[in-house]
Amino acid sequence: MCGIVGAIADRDVVPVLIEGLKRLEYRGYDSAGIAVFDGQDMRRVRRTGRVSEMEAAAQAEDFHASLGIGHTRWATHGGVTEANAHPHISFGELAVVHNGIIENHEEQRERLRGLGYTFESQTDTEVIAHLIHYYQSQGRDLLVAVRFAVRELTGAYAIAVVSKHEPGRMIAARMGCPLLVGLGEGENFIASDVSAIIQSTRRVIFLEEGDTADVRREGVSVFDINGEPIEREVHVSDVSLASLELGPYRHFMQKEIHEQPRAIADTIEAVMDGTGFSPALFGANAAQVLGACDGVQILACGTSYYAGMTARYWIEAIAGIPCSVEIASEYRYRKAVANPNHLIVTISQSGETLDTMEALKYAKSLGHDKSLSICNVPESAIPRASKLVYYTRAGAEIGVASTKAFTTQLVALFTLAATLAKLQGRLSPEKETEYLEALRHLPGSVQHALNLEPQIVSWAERFAPRQHALFLGRGVHYPIALEGALKLKEISYIHAEAYPAGELKHGPLALVDATMPVVVIAPNDSLLEKVKSNMQEVRARGGELFVFTDEDSQFGPSDGVHVIRAPRHVGVLSPVVHAIPVQLLAYHAALARGTDVDKPRNLAKSVTVE
Template sequence: MCGIVGYLGKKQAAPILLGGLEKLEYRGYDSAGIAVLADSSLEIAKTVGKLQVLKDKLVDNLPAGYMGIGHTRWATHGKPSDTNAHPHTGCSDAFVVVHNGIIENYQKLKEWLINKGHTFKSETDTEVLPHLIEHHYKGDLAAAVQDMVRLLEGSYALAIMSTKEPDKIVAVRKDSPLVVGLGQEEYFLASDIPAILNHTRETYILEDGEMAVLTADGVTVYNSLGEKIVKEIFHVQWDIQAAERGGYPHFMLKEIFEQPRAIKDTTSGRINDAGIVDLGLQMTPTEIAKFEKIAVVACGTASYAGMVGKYVMEKMLRIPVEVDIASEFRYRDPLVDEKTLVLVISQSGETADTLAALREAKARKAKVVAITNVVGSSVSREADEVIYTWAGPEIAVASTKAYITQLVAIYLLSMHLAQAKGMISQHEAEELALAIKKLPELADEVLGQAANIELWAKSIAKWEDAFFIGRGIDFAVGLEGALKLKEISYIHAEAYAAGELKHGTLALIVDNIPVIALATQEALFDKMVSNIKEVKARGANVTAVAFAGNEEIQASVDQVIYLPKTLPILAPVLTVIPLQLLAYYAAVARGSDVDKPRNLAKSVTVE
């Protein structure tokens, strides 16, 4: 996600802020900015583009002052631009804020502030924050910040300065990480440890609801009730490379463990307890009613998210859904027209084949909705409608959190379309909404089994072949599991619809060959067990992935990975996590370059 830095001490702040932001570039961003406070004079510099653009802008005009805050932005609300870049101020420059996270209720707060006479300059959710502080300020910056956060819904890490109190920085967090660095007569803020590791290894790790006030005299930390607390100092022992990965050995593992947060961010503010979905789409129920089919177009991992989407959308909408590999779509003279909804999916929003397919669909008068992770990308600009996944930057080539948030976006879109078409009851919508909101917690539970999955993966790592089998929506997840295993471990892996085994694939089963059987769909369970017995009878070593409470399957397989229960239609969000971990640990066991597998690139921008 975005990056935050802050400094208060006896050195010039600007070089430290820029240096800290440079250490956070690995996180991905689309704009950068700093604010430096000297006495009661505030100087802000920010620009769209890479940090070097900001440095070039400041090369002969570096702001002077001994305290400041800085930010690298990954756009969620509003396109990448100078205006939308952080830091943000209110009606005056009296208060300045940088923010990581998402303010879910910003629109309601913005409307309320406008009615109070406030004027806004940007498209961001963040800009409501300095305006709220202006409204609440009565001579105590920390108190105004506390009053403000009581109004906020969503996630945030904040760093705040004010010309009215030019001797302090106030920082507060909820869900988004924030670290205070403790130096010699100087203090630091950062959203991630690498930004301050060149200056200090002594830190406070702020917990949810905690607020830190930095002054020349030291750091005071308060809990959510406004009470002073004593924080334990955390001494950082990692080197800078490990720090960039949050202490994880690889970015891929870090990103796998970030998935509960990514799921929560992607659903935040988009679905309520009544099951009402708000994706910000402009399509009317009348437009939606005219769609006679849906065409999903994507490449690689995104196409497998689309395969899951086919099962979900056909079940919920009762209209045909086709899934096309984008590189084939426009060459088969596709049957799409103004009665077709085309859903294009791309993590980067720059995938060449997907972009070409989008243009082909629009040329044929189809309505195009895009699911992408990058605001301002080509796909997001050219589609008629866009749904952002808010997964945050993904560094590892093999996609994990981007895939899982694409799934979540598909569920939300399916609900939205079903509600517009009157295809889902109120009870069903509420049940599905509750289950979706529980997914981050359940994903955490699955991640708790990582140690057991690592042992399982080490045995599979000895093989050159592996097979994934499943029925229905499980088959679609198996395709993604097989792709993950082969792209980073280089094990030849294939996924098959389990009913197809007897039509040729059984010839490949030999003693002890690993078979991963996905069995989360109760309606298909008996048939799945029969398929498992077919491969067991020929000597396969079978690992099943099933819901907790399904003791029956243990008698038919060699080992089971149990998932916490959710609705069967949502199973793919949880099922894919052990498959990602399997691929990761198998690749590590085989000595592969996990984050940069051979011959592959993160964004495929050529056909």
């Protein structure tokens, strides 16, 4: 969840560190800091709040150096204070930044106190700094000291370490949290995300579990979990600087909402250019893996979980095989009954979501050997751990509240459902043509939904003063109601819940009154008449309805019933189109309330801790 950046060069790296931290702000954080060695002293500046506040302090203190590390922290151990902010320094000599959680930090803290170390923070990270310092003080070089220290850590970590006694190197290590090395000319970098160093290099090495890297100006050496030298593949990142800039938009969330037609078109390009719904879309040996499965188990968190819930309707209706969807953080801790013939599908925007990664590992331990990752970030951890992968090609998503990642996940999952149906002999040529045409027209339908924005702005102004909201949907649109409620509470801080509309009379109806807006996803499908009956239940209790429907539905606005019509009903892909209005409603409600849309309080983009 936190962000790491480090640099060693012949030039001043302070601007590199600060620019890298600014590019990591989207991940979510509450404090920031840098530590640099200026040739004489290890200097540090930390601030709670935004990177810009830390930057101003670094400029005021005239920071310049050719070696340094930086960090944006999202508080876990210890509150949001300057003392708890990273980097942490041991005896003024050695600095550490850390992502993850060290589970045995209390045990190590007591041991280190016995060795004469004092602690200035409440964090687990300070334990790492002192532990490495202890081993270095015993005469070991920095690389060996880091190796000795990490062997004693239980939990997840990505760390970067610099020492005033070895100013020509930077050591990085990872276990359970993402970390990469950036390769330059006469300079090298480390980061938790390629966006932090893209202004300096596109050539990166993704460290594997247990790897340690010795990063110097002249080159990089990588060692595996056993300490043996190993060659890791060098990748050239295709992340563009333009994708990391706001351009004409007010917020990244707004930009990413409006990028969805392009993102969807890019995601379906291989389907449109190929031979329809082919197993080859999912990788080598996909026909063998997908053809042998008789069920699907989806594991995901947050917005990705709602994408999986939508996929369940598609997979069971189209492919005719059972599908279950579980929250990854729950699945990994329960005694699941495994069916090795089921395909494990993990969904993650970042490909580094810790709970989802651990759930995949747990599934494998139960005997599941068929796995597929739906992911937006090439070469991230979850795709590398999966047999098959479908990349959503949404491009960099900076806003914490996911938008284009969600709709492209839906497209990928629909493609999976249709492909499984084809392998099961349940997809006729006529139906395949129908589905391909629906996909072909989807970017245009999404653009039409985006054109509803002016109408949604007026709704958002009515939502702004409210404290609670209810979202309703039925069938395949129930997960879209869940996603709408999540978006609203994520960025506007309006408490919102979602229910299947048929569940109103089983409890939620007690909450309905004139002060609670009720948002209804009501496309012109087979359940529309049922949804209309549920709407009447709301009106009978004085509730105010805000209904997203289709152009060809047969009802309109009335007293207490506000209606916005999306384009004509687009059939099986309707959930993708109806995701757009609820995203826009949340965005404009947040604007009206004056919240920080891209960086909502307490949340992070990439959740790499439990």
